[in-house]
Amino acid sequence: MSLHDLVKSPTVDWMSAEGPESDIVITSRIRLARNLTGLPFPHLMGDQKTAEKVWDTIREGIKNIPDLEMTSMNRLSDLERQMLLEKHLISPEHSETASPYRGIIVNKTGSIVIMANEEDHLRIQCLLPGLQLNQAYRYADDVDDLLEKNLEYAFDEQWGYLTSCPTNVGTGMRASVMLHLPALTMTNQKGTVFNNIAQLGLTVRGLYGEGTEALGNFYQVSNQITLGQTEEDIINNLWTVTLHVLDQERNTRKRLQEEMKHQLEDKVWRSYGLLTHARVITSNEVLALLSDVALGVDLKILPPIPRRIMNELMVAIMPAHLQAAGGRKMDTWERDVFRAQVIKKILSKVKEG
Amino acid sequence: MYCDECKTRPATVSVTQMYNGNQVHLSLCSECAAKKGVGLFNLGGASLPKLLGSFFGFGPLGMGQVQPSIATGKTCPNCGVSLITIGQHGRLGCSTCYEVFKEHLEPTLRRIHGNTVHTGKLPKKGAGKVKLQRQIEQLKSELQAAVANEQYEKAAELRDRIKELEKSKEAR
DSSP states (O other), X not given: OOHHHHHHSSOOXXXXXXXXXXXXXXXXXXXXXXXXXXXXXXXXXXXXXXXXXXXXXXXXXXXXXXXXXXXXXXXXXXXXXXXXXXXXXXXXXHHXXXXXXXXXXXXXXXXXXXXXXXXXXXXXEXXXXXXXXXXXXXXXXXXXXXXXXXXOBOEETTTEXXXXXXXXXXXXXXXXXXXXXXXXXXXXXXXXXXXXXXXXXXXXXXXXXXXXXOGGGEEEEEEOOOSSSOHXXXXXHHHHHHHHHHHHHHHHHHHHHHHSHHHHHHHHHHHHHHHHHOSSOOHHHHHHHHHHHXXXXXXXXXXXXXXXXXXXXXXXXXXXXXXXXXXXXXXXXXXXXXXXXXXXXXXXXXXXX | OBOTTTSSSBOOEEEEEEETTEEEXXXXXXXXXXXXXXXXXXXXXXXXHHHHHHHTTSOOGGGSOOOHHHHTSOBOTTXXXXXXXXXXXXXXXXXXXXXXXXHHHHHHHHHHHSOOSOOSOOOSSSOHHHHHHHHHHXXXXXXXXXXXXXXXXXXXXXXXXXHHHHHHHHHO
């Protein structure tokens, strides 16, 4: 998949939901922060000459790797950059820049998306469906080895990989899982669960990462510590905690079904009704309703809807994807109307089989 | 050099700011820095850099405090960033900063990570010394196991290999 395909295609790899535990673990992500030795970190690329030098160094290094394709942010429109954000392939910060010296590097299968000159010179990312942290690490690690052959990494024997922010020094690795936790949220237990998570050196964030809200009961859990632990330790820790949280979510779902059967069924069916029959609807409302519907499908209260279609819906109803599908710029009101139509169209695929 | 702001007092603080994507350099006296601090550094929402700044042992200038001892201190010869700027942004300027400000960074990294030694992946090229060190540690634990199991021939072999590796480590 070229970058162009990643932008245009209605679905990308992680949305296929073909991974273990993908009813609750939407995605597994590995991100490796790498920098080039001696060159100023991206936040200091003030003047054009410095920025050009950093960019050219990266491009020279990439040149010899046939599997990788590099694109400047100024080659993408505002809408296209936002679509990449909505597909969770780049960070909010990276989607806002149209700089010719910042960019995206993708491999041919589209399994690797590298942000160039975001907070660090390189942020190698691998995003997979379900709980597949080890697999994601293997992919990212392979690309890291390839890049290392062609670039001079900033590495210190004591401190490991050197990064722009000291919170990433060491492995430079952030491993994260995106979890859908409607039952723990509904029963007000998420506070306790997240406190426990925090004590194990992990942190919980919202749907789009740092500083974002937990829309649609989606939570990102990731490691905080990058120095003094091996990549394997970090992944195992997150893996273990994730399995534990999955257990708690599943148990709570079971209890809800036993103790509040009618309230739960009522909530799920009402949300399904609103989602399928609304004529004007905001994206936040869709995410909230979709969370209830996904829960209803998981618990077999509702007829089955494949998770990949719900994932597709989640992305398709976002502002940039809507406007791309409609082929024109739309204001908020037009989007809310068009969104209701898009939902019906995507959900009609379920009935067709 | 006089303060860019009041142009009467001598400048004691050098400030580098990213403003709308451009770098702005200012040389200020401590009074003006404190005054300007409110507008300059309260950009809102940037709680992580502030928190990190406090990790470096001082708060942001917005608090109305200036610490000349740090402000007049050294800058990184490679990228020109000073420790005070690092504190404000919560970010270093380049890989060389890690060597230049090593003593200041050590406690910071310990507070963030609880550790100061990388144990994870090593690049294929470079990091030879660490690779040798890790190999030596591995062999040492094998040696202990061999001794415990009374496999003295194997132990002697291991001991010789450790000696060899230590020699080549010294030689680097």
